[in-house]
Amino acid sequence: MDDSLKSLGSKLIVLRGTPQNIFELLLKSYKFQNLFFEKDTEPYSQIRDLEIQKLCQIYDINMEKFLGHTLYDPEEIQKQNKGICPSSYGKFISIIEKMPKISECERDPKINELRTFPNIENLLEKVVGYKGNYDIPIIDELIDKEGHKIFEKPTHKLQGGEKKGLEILFRYLSDKKKTSLFEKPKTSPAAFNPASTTELSPYLKFGCVSIKKFYFELTKVLNECKGKVSQPPVSLLGQLFWREFFYTNSFLRKNFHQMKNNSSCKDINWHLNDSIENLNKNFSLDNEENQALQNFFAWKEGRTGYPWIDALMIQLKQEGWIHHLGRHSVACFLTRGDLYINWERGLEVFEELLLDADYALNAGNWLWLSGSSVFFSAYFRIYSPVTFGKKYDPDGNYIRKYIPVLKDFPKSFIYEPWKAPIDIQKKLKCVIGIDYPNRIVIHEVFSLNFK
């Protein structure tokens, strides 16, 4: 971004501190006229922006918000729907079909249209100790509570920035057939190098690639297609609208990320309703709750004994990204499918490990997959930890990549290694229960009990 700005005669300035403190220091020391920013809907951002707004009022500064992180303004959607938040995807689509067309992207700025404020760096040096270099946290600074480094090196093959993001977008869209016939359920959660979807989610989450840009480049390709084109909810455009749908719901429904005081969430008596930190401190957990805690860590660390689930959790940990349907698999397993653990625990793990972790989409999908959402009731649609992956990857190549200890298992046992005869396990130097864990839960039995 800095390179792009420099080529236009400007530059990027990064300051470290809380926005409230930094802005207060700045506004106190200089009479700025305007503050422009993007509308941001998650609770953290709403509180932050409200405080900055108060500062602007105190220092008499004009403040303007622009819609940019979503295609539609959730408040406009609500107005169009008689003040009600649309609770189903179909309803949402019918509303946006009646909305005015999305306005075109602004053109890119030309050279010298973006001016740098004169002497801004001197001012910043005096007021907030700015030293002219970037002040972005680097990997070495990311440490855990005991002071140990969390990462030695970047974990994901993707690189940040708009330039890289647009490269990926245009490469994907250049395959017009793949783009226009995209159907989410037909893309494979077991695909790697390359993945079966665009992998643009981290770029959208961090605003590297604008959703509007994505939308207009995509519709340009779709309009050129003469033959049949896939439709929402499964089409690529449909995926962008899922994002809008969850953003709208997360903004209009309070406490969207939790079970309590969330009008869109059913109250279910899960295991592990308390935070993991509190549960770890509590030594008097009864047997059932203690077992659930053990199960939770086995799930998080990819040692449930189900290769399909474990491979997904290992890819998540190693790369910070898994395919959407893989997320369905592990989320169903943790909650209504097998372990019956509170979906908030899963949301927290995704928040920690996903590069694209996004307040609205994370909460919306956990509500959905755990069967908690009042607007989704197909609780009997259980993902099998054995057959779901097999459908996409019968040879188990995905499992072989992420769980090397299983890589030589014949394909007949790769999804269910506990079924391999013991002499085969010994020959492959991978005895189940020793070299790879036994199943922590018998899926068939749980499903039966659930009925």
Place this chain on the structure above:
DNA sequence: CCTAATGTTGACAGC
């Protein structure tokens, strides 16, 4: 070449 057994596929209901 026919026949019967066996395998494959897709639609569908019920959970």
Place this chain on the structure above:
DNA sequence: CGCTGTCAACATTAG
């Protein structure tokens, strides 16, 4: 954006 069992239709193959 589920799984399983059932059934019918059709394909394949052994004898």
